[in-house]
Amino acid sequence: MHLLRSTLRELPSYLWSGWGAICSLLLLMAAWQLVSELYGSLVLAQPLEAFASFKHLWNNQTLPEALIITGRRALSGLLLALGLGTGLGLLAGVSVTAAMMSRPLVTVLLGMPPIAWLVLAMLWFGASDGTPIFTVFVATFPMVFIGALQGARTVDNQLNEMAQTLQLPKRMMLFDVYLPHVFSYLFPAWVAALGMSWKIVVMAELLANQDGVGASLAVARSHLDSAASMAWIVAIVLLLLGIEYLFLEPIKRQVERWRVTEA
Amino acid sequence: MSSSLNRKPVSQKGYLLVENVEHDFVRTQVLQNIGFTVQAGEVYALVGPSGCGKTTLLHLCNGLLDLQDGIIENTFQKTASMFQQPRLLPWKTCLDNMTLGLKAKGWNKKDRNLKGLKLAKLVGLQPSDLEKFPHQLSGGMQSRVALARVLLLEPDLLLLDEPFSALDIGLKTELYQLLLEQQTQQDLAVLMITHDLMEAVRLSDNILLMKSKPGRIAASFKLTRPPSLRDDAWVYQTTAELLQQPIVRESFELPPPTSPSPVDLATREWSYTC
Ligand SMILES: Nc1ncnc2c1ncn2[C@@H]1O[C@H](COP(=O)(O)OP(=O)(O)OP(=O)(O)O)[C@@H](O)[C@H]1O
Ligand SMILES: [Mg+2]
Numbered sequence: 001m002h003l004l005r006s007t008l009r010e011l012p013s014y015l016w017s018g019w020g021a022i023c024s025l026l027l028l029m030a031a032w033q034l035v036s037e038l039y040g041s042l043v044l045a046q047p048l049e050a051f052a053s054f055k056h057l058w059n060n061q062t063l064p065e066a067l068i069i070t071g072r073r074a075l076s077g078l079l080l081a082l083g084l085g086t087g088l089g090l091l092a093g094v095s096v097t098a099a100m101m102s103r104p105l106v107t108v109l110l111g112m113p114p115i116a117w118l119v120l121a122m123l124w125f126g127a128s129d130g131t132p133i134f135t136v137f138v139a140t141f142p143m144v145f146i147g148a149l150q151g152a153r154t155v156d157n158q159l160n161e162m163a164q165t166l167q168l169p170k171r172m173m174l175f176d177v178y179l180p181h182v183f184s185y186l187f188p189a190w191v192a193a194l195g196m197s198w199k200i201v202v203m204a205e206l207l208a209n210q211d212g213v214g215a216s217l218a219v220a221r222s223h224l225d226s227a228a229s230m231a232w233i234v235a236i237v238l239l240l241l242g243i244e245y246l247f248l249e250p251i252k253r254q255v256e257r258w259r260v261t262e263a
Numbered sequence: 264m265s266s267s268l269n270r271k272p273v274s275q276k277g278y279l280l281v282e283n284v285e286h287d288f289v290r291t292q293v294l295q296n297i298g299f300t301v302q303a304g305e306v307y308a309l310v311g312p313s314g315c316g317k318t319t320l321l322h323l324c325n326g327l328l329d330l331q332d333g334i335i336e337n338t339f340q341k342t343a344s345m346f347q348q349p350r351l352l353p354w355k356t357c358l359d360n361m362t363l364g365l366k367a368k369g370w371n372k373k374d375r376n377l378k379g380l381k382l383a384k385l386v387g388l389q390p391s392d393l394e395k396f397p398h399q400l401s402g403g404m405q406s407r408v409a410l411a412r413v414l415l416l417e418p419d420l421l422l423l424d425e426p427f428s429a430l431d432i433g434l435k436t437e438l439y440q441l442l443l444e445q446q447t448q449q450d451l452a453v454l455m456i457t458h459d460l461m462e463a464v465r466l467s468d469n470i471l472l473m474k475s476k477p478g479r480i481a482a483s484f485k486l487t488r489p490p491s492l493r494d495d496a497w498v499y500q501t502t503a504e505l506l507q508q509p510i511v512r513e514s515f516e517l518p519p520p521t522s523p524s525p526v527d528l529a530t531r532e533w534s535y536t537c
Contacts, residue, residue, distance in 0.1 A: 161327050162350040165343070166364040166412075176363070180354040258354040258396040 007250050014250055021245070042226055050230035057231055062216065067235065070212040073129055074201040077136025081197075082190060085144025090182070092145070093152020102149070109142040114200050122208050132204035132212070139200045140193035147189025151182035187255055191248050198240055276303035277339035277419060279324065279452065284333035286319055292477040293319050297333070299471060299483065303419065306446060306453040306490070308463035308470045312515055316478025317456045318347060321422050324454065339452065343418035345426050347456075349405035351397040357408050358383070358393040364416045378415060385441055386411045387434060402429045410438065414445060423455040427462060439466060443490055460511075461502045465493060470505075474514045481514050484535045497532075504531055 029047055036044040045053070057063040092098040117138045118131070125131040155178055163177050205214025213236060220228035279301040286294040293316040301307050309317050322328040323335060325344040343364070351360045358379050359366075365375035383393055386407045397405055406429045413421065427435050443466065445451060457463050463470045467486065474481040484505065488497065505511055507520060 158346070158348065158350050159352060162346060163363075164327065165325055166367050166416075168363070168367045172367055176352065176355070176366075180352070184354075258398070 007254050010253065011250060014253070018245065042224070045227035045230045047230075049227040050234060053225075053227040054231035054234055057228070057235075063231075063235055066211065066213045066216050067239065070132075070201055070205060070214065073132040073205070073212065074136055074197045076129075077133040077201070078140060078193060078197040080133070080137045081140040081144055081193060085141045085189075085193075086148045086186060089145040089148025090152045093149040099149060099153055102145070106142045106145055106149075109138070110146070112138075114139040114203065118204050118207060121204070125208075127208055127210060129209075131208040132201045132214075135204040136197045136200045140196050143193050143196065144186075144189050147185050148182070151185030154185070155181055184256065184259065187252065191252065194243065194248070195240065198236070198243075202236055276450070277452070278302045278336075279339065279420060279454065280334065280336040281320075281324070282334040284320070284323060284330070284335060286316070286323060286328070286331050288319075294323075295477040295479040297478075297480055299469075299480070301420070301452050301454050303339075303452050304446075304450040305469065306455070306467040308467035309454065309456045309473065310458070310460055310463050310470060311473030311478070312475050313458070315473045315475035317473060318424055319478070321424055321454070321456060325422050337420065339418075339420035341416060341418040342420040342422065343413040343416045344422040345409055345413045345424060347424040349397070349402075349409040351405055351408060353397050356394055356396060357388070357400065357404075360397065361393075361408055361411045361415060364412060375415075379411070382411050382415055386414075387437060403431070403434065406430065407434075407438075414441075417449065419449065419451060421451060421453045421455070423453065425456050425458060428458065435462075442466065447491070460505060461498060464502045464505065465498050466490060472511060472514055482508075482510050482535050482537045484533050486533045488532045501531070501533065505533070508535070510535075510537065 032044070032047050036046045041049060054063070088102075092102045114135060118135050121131040121134045121138075125134060159177055159181075163173055168177065201212075202214040202217070205212040206218045207214075209215045213232060217229060217232040220232060281300070282298045284294055284297040285292065297320060299307065309320065311317055319328065321344070323330055324337065325342060327344075351357075352363070355363070358376060361383065362370075362375040362379040365378065370378075380390065380393070383390070388404065388407055388411070392400060392404060397408070400408070406426065410426055413423075427438060430438065439462075442453070446453060453467075455463075455466070460470075464486065468490075470484040470486070471480050472482045472484065473479065486501070506517075509519070511517075512519060
């Protein structure tokens, strides 16, 4: 509750600091305009065309519907990975043997390109929801797992001893000593997993599904509709930016206040 | 001035008894045949060269290390330990760090902050510092927070591991005063580690001198003058006298004194046993 309140309090100044970001985005827009004028609308639609197409897709409900479908898939896979990754990672972190055994496995999982998983998932789940959900899950699980494992393994024994001599009850041990430390490792992993899940789900849908943002992008491409393609891409990027800067970044600032040296 | 006068029978007031304690870390002996007793109202200082096992001994006393051999009996009600490092929780503000022990005892936030604020003033922390996180404080401020954290518990036995080593002389003097006040008011027993012989001479009733490899007690000095009557001149004089002792020089691996003793040992106010 306290967290929410101070997050809201800092929101205006945070938003104000966004002007710099907006400026650089406008520069990118200008570059986009330049390239599309050089190579023509067929190769790269002009920004205004793309936005018109965006508006059209939004008004006839295709875009929101697709976003909801895609979002549901990404979130399902992500939540699965967050839950299992955090739980198993913490367990593995508590036991030295489990940590040693799981580390190479997770390294293999991390190194495996998502597209390889996608191929397997298409074999197993076909064009169902299972394919994107599974792909998101396997691609993000190892990141979360490693974060949880590191967090649990690096709990500071000195602080632990201090807490022992102060006779902290079990509940305070957990909430005041262990969890804040573990969370400082887990949270960045969760954030990375969230960004990753959004990209993976689009890729999976593009190749495997009939609906969702990725599939719509594939359709637009097959119609050689450059404006619509760009509109979909804009939608994907906007959503990612929105989540990152309006949701995650303010939380991160609050959660990690004790870490950063305030500027 | 009270410490030796109003000493009560051992059984009522609590005591810390250490007898024949030995300790090994993976095949090397760190402590050998350690024995002493600290009673309520007494201040014991543990001095000795670096690495002789002082911290190890303290951790045996506060239960962080398991006793391997010998007897340690602690009948005090509330034992509080301060470590060689501040050991503050980096994600909690100073005030929350200070009052952590009170929180563990179930105090509500208002009461513990009130008590914390009062003590913060005594250890020389500004109210504005209390809202900061540990990484925003200097080393000396951090160790004051750590000292306040143990004093807030109102213990009857204090185990201190070099509590004043990160502080400047002015602050040291202030905190010596604070510690002695608390100690006489509450009949507090203190076992403190220090590198600084002068600090030991200023504060303690008994100095345990340790020797290394393996760590053992080479000599025990008893200071007879009450701490409240020790002025600077007396402290310098006594420290100099102690430093003349061959056993002290040997334990710190100092070369033998070059000039014949400039101090007059006839007026000394201490005695020692090996
Ligand atoms: N956990 C440990 N495992 C193995 N050896 C240890 C361990 N802790 C301490 N030692 C060894 O025990 C000896 C005594 O260490 P201790 O920390 O008690 O020294 P100290 O007297 O407190 O030194 P200082 O004054 O520098 O703090 C040292 O030689 C150290 O290397
Ligand atoms: Mg030590």
